[in-house]
Amino acid sequence: MPTPRDVLLLLPRSALAALADRFGVDLPDRRKKATIVDAMLSAPGLQVDELLRSFRIDELKELCRALGLNARARDKALLVERLLDDRSPESMARGAMGAPRAAAARLGPESAARDGRLTKEQIVGCLLEADKLLRHALGPSGQHRMTIAVLLLLKRLNDAEPSTLDIAVPAQARWATVEASLPAVDLALNRACVALEESNPALEGVLSWLDFTDVRRLGDRTERLRLLHELLRLLSWMSLRDGDLATPDTLRRAFQMFLEEADLRDAKRAGESHPTIAIAELMAELLDPSEGMRIYDPACGYGTLLVECATYVERRGGDARKLLLRGQEKSVEAWTLARINMLLAGLPDAQIDRGDTLRDPSSTVDGYLRAHDRVLCVPPVGLTWWGHDVAERDHHARFRYGVPPKNRIEFAYLQHMLASLHRRSGVMAMVAPGGVLFRGGTEGEIRKRMLRDDLFHAVIGLPANLLPATRGPAALLVLSRAKPALRKHKVLFIDASRGFQEERRRNRLGPEDVTKIATTFRSASDVPGYARLVDVDEIAANGFSLAVRRYVDARAPPTDDASAQMWRRVELRNYRSIAEATVDLAPFTVLVGPNGSGKSNFADAIVFARDVATDAATAVERRGGLAGIRRWQPAEEDDRAEVYVDVRAATSRSALETDYLRHQFTIRAKGDGAWAFHNETIELFVRGAPVLWVERTPEGLDVETEPGRRVVSSGSAPRLSETASAMVFARQLFDIARVTALRNVTRIRLNAEAMRKPQVATENTRLDESGSNIAVAFRSLEAEGQARVLAAMQRIVPGLLRVSVEAFDRFLLLKFEQHQPGGHVARFSASEMSEGALRALGILVAAQQMTGDELLIIEEPEVAIHVGAAQLLFDVLKDASTRGSLLITTHSADLLDAAREEEILVCSYRDGVTQIGPLSSAQREVVRQGLFSVAELMRSEPLRIEGEEPATVQL
Structure with a gap:
């Protein structure tokens, strides 16, 4: 070095x-x-x-x-x-590793146990410090948790008493041996993993597939040795001996907390959906496992649900070692983490199999599915092909209620779980997206047949944004073959959608929320606005819909007032420079980032969604075809060839989860420059219940409506062209504000030269994107609106007296009058006005023309306008946001102080990818404490997106 x-x-x-x-x-x-x-x-x-x-x-x-x-x-x-x-490799070997207790000090004294033993907070802090080290050096990656988990297991096996885990630790796997091999620590770790597996057949395949010399995982040799050295130092100070841990479940809980936080930091990936600790606690409370039971998770991920069932039994005085825990997981990384999780949790006998549960279930006896007392699961999300092709000839007879659609996995897992349940006493619980409660077609038939067989015990509506992999509302389904007599032919509905703790990046169930749900579930009593026990006959009368708010009315009716301000949620994938983004737009939102960071691409994506709703073919063609829109240019079969757009509108932020209109679509290349809709969904929710559901299928449009609100039967829905949006059909069904809100988007990118030219009088009075009809638009304003524009312009243009429009032949001319020295008044036309003044006029006119459900997008309002005028414009626009919604893009720090920190979105560009998200919590805290304004902070350091800030902000 x-x-x-x-x-x-x-x-x-x-x-x-x-x-x-x-x-x-x-x-x-x-x-x-x-x-x-x-x-x-x-x-x-x-x-x-x-x-x-x-x-x-x-x-x-x-x-x-x-x-x-x-x-x-x-x-x-x-x-x-x-x-x-x-620290060269040689000097690393010479230096003593020691136990850097400074690492513990960084975690804060509040996390330390009073008797000096290690707490879960200290362990989590150390593991997150290790994750941060790898992220800073190598960038974000889901592989980092694997590296950390293997090292943590190695440390635990070395520190624990031999009798604790009954695992032999050979000399090559000793922590001291690895420490002494620092010039080749990567090779030493590989040898340690192989030696552990050879000495313990139960560990076969768990550790040795992880290659510590892999350049893709840990960088080149110099970087790799440095990182491994730092990781060993971080872990060395912790003693993971049972007697040095604050409680018996300290390590178990710490590792669960680390995995949850690491999941939250990573982007969601198709085929993964890992439950949080709070959801796992809730599911264990509802299933009430006890000693001797067989407990099964068919999509176990990291094994969180199985570990929580063991914890539940222990907290009630039972012996978790007497549980028969079994899981299956398809992903090799998740399977490895699940095996490690069981060992760290003190559950070495838990059997975690690797494989595809739906195609090849492993929990069998003599070829038949094993019967379990409790089955629980959070199925993977985002999979478009679960095994529909083999389901009809499934030799386990799992799909007796019907074969689910090939792109819907939830009812496939639900039926597999039911087939794996003890026929007299089994109880099961599954978390799934809210759509399973009300979607029609084959899923509706499956739901109806299950209800007629009296299998549903409870349906619990959960808050949105609970799981790291999905932001939408979720439902917890409890099915039972042992329903008490008083619950026969009844279903308990619980609306728990409002009981959560809002955090930076997601919502979380608090202990009181879990307790309230569990208590209500056990008592099965009606709680106005929260829970109700409903006869299956009533559910049948409602078309066998299980939408919770169809039966539990917890909210006031939503407004359809067109003057209400609109919130929007935008989710994008592969749109130009944006690989992935999900953001909420407040009625006033400022998107700030340097030039070239991708702000215009984000704005264009919103306009694109508007255009697709009316004429998708033209919308794509204007942008140069699909190749001009999508980020990736791969082979057709690669999923990255898709462009994904998801926009929803509601009258408040909370209503984005319960009272909204949503339009989601994916378009794919077909070859030779052609493209087609791959899928498309339109949802209209009122009080948390679906009013309209339109889904594009290969056979055409599938239109579902709730009973009592039927407007068209599925059979009468037209078959659309593969390049025509279903919104063309759906927008005819309901005449309410939110339908127009998705289409009522106006973008302003003013061109001063176009504004200076004489303009032909037309019937189109709305200011167009370039401002070329500014005279027409200004003249169309009512007298009060013109007066407000003039008052603002007089603060921008010194001495301005009047703005007017004059007719000349068939043209309209914009005229200005300005006070001059000596009492003179100068008259001049738009062709003589400065670019900054014309741009300011265009922005003010656009703001005056806003309607309540409109989103007005103004790009770079500060261009050609001096700082004072730009700040004034921002103030005017902020006031206009009380009438409608605005999205402003800017690269200037001078304009940010007009916005609250929670109204700011940050746009950055790294390694060819645009990232968009809220201002980091650390920087928001600096602003809230009054140390800096947002503008001052931006001048002192780059604004950061939430989740990317360092542990402390350097002031």
């Missing part, structure tokens, strides 16, 4: 001399670089790291590249650390 002298010698002589002067170093000779460097290194009080931190980040990256170091980093501190790190 380079020395500080090596680093400084890379700088030009002139730069070294300037640095010496800046830091007050006396130079005996300025002619030689070596002399300057020697003087700087010997100067009393001068710290080289302080000197390097004065460099720009791009300069530090150049130095790293020149020295063959990893130059990937988001902050200067990490680059400086790399430049000054003198």
